[in-house]
Amino acid sequence: MRGWRSIAVVVLAVCGATLLFWLLVHQVSALWMDVALRADVRQALQQSVDDQKKLRVLDANGSAEYRRHFEETSRLLHRLDVLRMSREQMLQRFEVMLVGLFAVAASLIAMSIVVRGNRGRARERSQYLDRIADLQEIERRRAHETRGPLTAARLELERADDAIARGAPQQEIAAALGSVGDELERLSRLTHRQPSFAAIGAPVLRPTSLAEVVKEFCTTFANAWPNVALRFEGGEARVCADRDLVRQVLVNLCTNSAMAIAEKGSVTFTIARNALDVADTGSGIPESLRARVFDPYVTTRRIGEGTGLGLAISRKIMLEHGGDLQLAGSTTSGTTFRLTFGEMDCN
């Protein structure tokens, strides 16, 4: 039904445009033809012909010359008469040809627009389905992550209940209840670990030395990821930034890098102008994920290893700095992210 409506709209649009074009062409071509066949032009030519005839009587010696002029003018007059008598036919044919060409061109353009629109809708549907699939995946992860501690806690409670029922030693009951507490603690840690967009505060921007932030980060987190060596290659930029939030971005990036580095590797920081490049020696991001890498809940990790919100949160932070976080490049031997800072007034 929607397709038929689109076709009807396109047909009506093409017909309307063609009709307007025909009206324009009709006016212009008729005007052009009427100018070419003006009555006063014919009268002037006719007068010239008559004059040549009169002149031969007055000047018999120049008769041959007058005749030559007469025949030239007569020929012109006859050609104009032929055109005048074919005026309507010529206009019709000319207009039909132009309007036909216009209609074909308009139809092609309209078809192209419709095809593009359909492709756009198909792409939009595909993207929507991808997002839904991502959400289903994260829900599955969350369910799996919470089910584990809950199941363990339930089993430990049953064990404690059984121990109480059969009058087991207090030590055994306490051990079972302790395990329940451990599982609940694990569940609590799990829910606190999941970052949320709502938890991100607005950046408090201050004039900041980017080199100082990176150096401090490299020192503080030197041993945070055992398989990753942090290196600062140098460079400096004075930017308006919130040190804590920038550090959170760097933590998120390095956490991802640590996951992507199989054994030992490094993360290198380089500052140039108002940008900070963060390059790792990991296995890279699959090409199919690169376009969606900043979408929430998009992750390459196994269930229980991450929620897929880190890059989304990091990008939001950088956008709020008036800059951006971009994927500068990714191959099977490493990935580089670029943090850019805007030209902002810190006040």
Next chain:
Amino acid sequence: MGALNRVAPLLLFLAPLLIRAQTRPTFIAQPGRVIAIALPVSLLNDSGIARQLGSGLTTVFLLAAKPRGSARVDIRFDVWDEVWIVRRLDFDGHDERQRITSRDALEKWWSSPLRLLTGDPPHVSVDVTLTVLPFSAAESEDARAWISKSAGSAESGRGSPLVAAVIGTTLNAKPIRSYRWQSEVQLK
């Protein structure tokens, strides 16, 4: 006044018939089972045709006859010499050209029989169509070449193929008059 009122509608009714009778040709049976046609002078006096005859262009009279026959008459007024240049083509290819110096002579020549077709005795049903064209094919071609050249670039002197195509298919003479006559002709 009352009598006039009664006659006027009758005259109005009869006028087209009278005019039609004046424009009817005469069919003449000639030796050799030939049927000739003598065209009425009133045709030359028709306002549209008379105006065209004086234009200097060639007025073409095409005759198409059934069962099988055709003929053609071309008349062009030479404005410089003030003579009529005429041509007649009979059904059998007989080509006659003349220069006629007066209107009377033209009318006399015009009404002389024109051999149109042959038929089988004793009688033939003739159906003739006369089409009057305002200019000849040669004049049409001359105008086409001229305007096509005008539409081209001044430097190259060559016409635009598109314009030439449009003009080439539109500069065909549109009939200014057409007539149809039917008659039974007795052959000797």
